[in-house]
Amino acid sequence: MIGIISDTHGSTKAWRDALAGPFQGADQIWHCGDFLYHGARNPLPEGYNTQELAELLNSCPIPVLAVRGNCDSEVDQMVLNVALQSPFFLAEHAGGRVLVTHGHHYGPEMIAQMAQLYQIKLWISGHTHEPVLEERNGTIFLNPGSSSLPKGEKPRRSVALLRPDAVELFDLDDNAVYKRLEF
Secondary structure, X not given: OEEEXXXXXXXXXXXXXXXXXXXXOXXXXXXXXXXXXXXXXXXXOOOEOHHHHHHHHHOOOOOEEEEOOXXXXXXXXXHOXXXXXXXXXXXXXXXXXXXXXXXXXXXXXXXXXXXXXXXXXXXXXXXXXXXXXXXXXXXXXXXXXXXXXOOOOOOOOEEEEEOOOEEEEEEOOOOEEEEEEEO
8 A cells, every 4th residue: 555645845743644544554655745845825734843844754664755846945855865756756556557746847738648658547646735536538637635734625634545456535634535446
């Protein structure tokens, strides 16, 4: 199982809640960017402590793969042991090829072209702070939402779980899966 998180924005609470909840027993964690800084357009999230979050990420017993978000800087990379890949990374999974990105570089047309070019079965991005789990033209699109600063019609702190046969959106406050798509 792979835990997928995005947009922690310096929140130690978001990170701890994910590790203590849905990410228990995870083999890896994929972070979709915006690790430490809250961003000029965002309020300070609950548990905001960038130095402590960097220490928690660096000492995480679960391997973390990550992409660089629009709020991540060179200074952030200097304090993190996790390599912030940019603009995306590719991974192979039982359900097919996966592309992980923050999401701020790509519009709908580019996403469709890249999904076809790289034969992507699961496209994962963050950035909008709004959870999405849907299938379009044979590709599953996942945005785990924000674990710290949720937005949208029904804002909820959320993360995702990637299982061998399905993807699940998980509510960090209810401690429950609220949407699931099978491969």
